[in-house]
Amino acid sequence: MKNLKQLIKTASKYRKKYFIGIFFLLLIDFIQLIPPRLLGYLTDSMQKGTANRELLLRYIIYTLLIYLVMAFGRYIWRVYIFGTSRLIEYDMRNNLFKHLQSLSLSFYNSNKTGDLMALATNDLNAVRAALGPGIIMLTDSIVLSITTLIIMLSINVKLTLLSLIPLPFVALISTKFGRMIHRRFLKVQQAFSKLTDMVQENFSGIRIIKSFVQEAKEAEKFTRENMNNFNTNMHLIRIWGLFFPLIEFVASLSFVILLGVGGAYVIYNKISLGDFITFNMYLGSLVWPMMAVGWVINMLQRGLASFERIQDVLNQKPEIVDRYVDDVKSLNGDIHIQNLTFTYPGNETPSLKNINITLKKGQTLGIIGRTGSGKSTLVNLLVRLYNVKDNNIFINGHDINRIPLKVLRENIGLVPQDAFLFSTTIAENINLACEDFDMDRIIESAKASDIYDNIMDFSNKFETVVGERGVTLSGGQKQRVSISRAIIKNPDILVFDDCLSAVDAKTEVKILDNLRKIMRDRTSIIISHRISAVKDADLIVVLENGEIVEKGTHSELVTSGGLYQSIYEKQLLEEKIQEEV
Numbered sequence: 065m066k067n068l069k070q071l072i073k074t075a076s077k078y079r080k081k082y083f084i085g086i087f088f089l090l091l092i093d094f095i096q097l098i099p100p101r102l103l104g105y106l107t108d109s110m111q112k113g114t115a116n117r118e119l120l121l122r123y124i125i126y127t128l129l130i131y132l133v134m135a136f137g138r139y140i141w142r143v144y145i146f147g148t149s150r151l152i153e154y155d156m157r158n159n160l161f162k163h164l165q166s167l168s169l170s171f172y173n174s175n176k177t178g179d180l181m182a183l184a185t186n187d188l189n190a191v192r193a194a195l196g197p198g199i200i201m202l203t204d205s206i207v208l209s210i211t212t213l214i215i216m217l218s219i220n221v222k223l224t225l226l227s228l229i230p231l232p233f234v235a236l237i238s239t240k241f242g243r244m245i246h247r248r249f250l251k252v253q254q255a256f257s258k259l260t261d262m263v264q265e266n267f268s269g270i271r272i273i274k275s276f277v278q279e280a281k282e283a284e285k286f287t288r289e290n291m292n293n294f295n296t297n298m299h300l301i302r303i304w305g306l307f308f309p310l311i312e313f314v315a316s317l318s319f320v321i322l323l324g325v326g327g328a329y330v331i332y333n334k335i336s337l338g339d340f341i342t343f344n345m346y347l348g349s350l351v352w353p354m355m356a357v358g359w360v361i362n363m364l365q366r367g368l369a370s371f372e373r374i375q376d377v378l379n380q381k382p383e384i385v386d387r388y389v390d391d392v393k394s395l396n397g398d399i400h401i402q403n404l405t406f407t408y409p410g411n412e413t414p415s416l417k418n419i420n421i422t423l424k425k426g427q428t429l430g431i432i433g434r435t436g437s438g439k440s441t442l443v444n445l446l447v448r449l450y451n452v453k454d455n456n457i458f459i460n461g462h463d464i465n466r467i468p469l470k471v472l473r474e475n476i477g478l479v480p481q482d483a484f485l486f487s488t489t490i491a492e493n494i495n496l497a498c499e500d501f502d503m504d505r506i507i508e509s510a511k512a513s514d515i516y517d518n519i520m521d522f523s524n525k526f527e528t529v530v531g532e533r534g535v536t537l538s539g540g541q542k543q544r545v546s547i548s549r550a551i552i553k554n555p556d557i558l559v560f561d562d563c564l565s566a567v568d569a570k571t572e573v574k575i576l577d578n579l580r581k582i583m584r585d586r587t588s589i590i591i592s593h594r595i596s597a598v599k600d601a602d603l604i605v606v607l608e609n610g611e612i613v614e615k616g617t618h619s620e621l622v623t624s625g626g627l628y629q630s631i632y633e634k635q636l637l638e639e640k641i642q643e644e645v
């Protein structure tokens with residue numbers, strides 16, 4: 065009920081447009097009652113012998129004019145009602161997208177992308193159908209059936225009641241079949257989306273498929289899914305195929321009754337021939353509203369259910385918001401983490417335990433640790449991708465929960481582990497977070513992250529489009545573009561989350577050396593699996609199972625006999641072996 069009210073509220077924003085549309089719809093409904101009456105009168109005049117050429121011509125002109133007005137009116141209500149439902153769909157889609165953008169990462173972790181896409185496609189379509197064709201059918205079937213019935217009753221009550229006997233069955237069949245058709249239609253949609261998902265995954269994983277010689281197996285899997293798609297379509301076609309002939313048959317029983325009873329009435333002069341013809345035409349126009357009853361009920365139910373699903377998402381509050389903020393404009397760069405323990409929402413064991421780190425502005429922190437030890441988690445918390453408790457992380461003396469989210473994220477340049485590039489030009493990818501487009505700055509940051517020469521080798525240079533329709537960048541190139549994107553923002557704090565894993569150790573060190581000029585006045589955090597990347601840091605922490613197990617400088621840790629030393633010795637050995645090879 066609450067959702068129905070909300071749906072009406074959403075639609076009422078455009079009530080003027082709806083009003084115009086429904087006004088014309090009603091007007092046409094009334095006007096379309098005239099031609100059968102005219103034909104009846106004409107038939108009677110012909111039978112009585114009072115019809116002449118002028119009368120015929122007058123009736124032809126009237127009929128023509130009526131159909132012309134009807135065509136115009138139908139155009140108007142189509143534009144206004146269908147157009148308004150599209151406008152509401154447009155508004156809702158914008159709101160939904162904006163809202164989804166505001167929701168936190170944990171929401172995306174617990175909702176599948178496919179489900180969210182379905183909200184923006186299938187569910188929104190169902191709401192639009194309810195607010196467009198649904199409203200039309202509802203108005204049409206109520207008004208048309210009442211007015212037609214009144215006129216038919218005014219001609220002959222008994223004939224009306226007798227010939228209407230089969231029509232409730234039309235409404236019943238259309239309601240029952242409507243539900244069945246909808247269920248089968250959903251299955252068709254599911255089968256088709258399974259098929260497209262499979263093709264999409266297959267295309268993006270084509271390298272794996274080829275290298276593991278899986279083409280034949282994939283084709284076989286595809287044939288199975290394709291067959292499933294065909295079968296579900298056939299299932300639907302069969303019921304569709306049955307639906308219309310059945311409705312037509314049941315509706316035709318009304319005409320049979322009319323033919324028998326009405327025909328007899330004409331023979332015994334209870335009604336005129338003209339009335340008989342008029343009656344016939346009205347009966348024809350009653351079949352459609354009866355059929356529409358079932359559809360309309362289904363359409364409105366579906367629309368409301370979809371609207372509820374959309375509202376559920378719209379009612380979700382972003383978890384990470386500015387609750388109480390200090391007046392902070394920039395971050396300067398001191399970082400103090402104290403007694404930080406963090407558990408991901410839904411997890412039982414903490415991913416970080418009792419972390420304590422202090423960094424002064426301009427210092428560099430190196431974080432080393434095995435996979436899954438909590439390195440990314442730590443830096444993700446610095447930009448509040450997840451909520452941390454108060455008094456755990458301070459930047460510049462402010463609890464990060466008191467720093468405006470925008471200031472926090474704008475002033476920390478985080479280069480994530482997976483370098484994601486958008487399907488646009490390299491320049492726009494680098495410039496992502498900047499308001500204006502300054503080519504000199506883009507070039508400067510590309511040079512600093514050692515990607516400039518690679519970009520100049522592409523024929524379109526910085527205008528090269530990356531992604532599906534453009535050039536495929538290597539893993540290492542993508543990572544360096546991603547670094548450029550972070551440093552162009554001139555952030556107070558730079559965080560490199562194992563973002564050079566795709567280049568070899570030497571190149572990683574070379575790129576980090578290049579970046580040192582930029583890092584000089586900034587606080588930096590470097591996460592890496594390689595000791596060579598962090599050895600010059602002012603402070604190195606070693607994480608193991610979410611805990612800091614060692615802390616110090618390279619020279620202190622390398623002789624401490626702990627995990628750091630063993631990783632260092634292993635990597636030294638690997639380097640030696642590589643050099644000898």
Ligand SMILES: Nc1ncnc2c1ncn2[C@@H]1O[C@H](COP(=O)(O)OP(=O)(O)OP(=O)(O)O)[C@@H](O)[C@H]1O
Nearest residue numbers: 173408411415433434435436437438439440441442
């Ligand atoms: N979004 C998440 N939801 C729940 N648990 C998570 C999430 N992300 C990471 N974890 C868990 O937290 C722990 C630490 O993961 P994290 O990604 O921080 O490790 P890492 O040291 O960065 O690993 P790697 O070197 O492989 O990137 C792991 O046990 C992981 O399964």
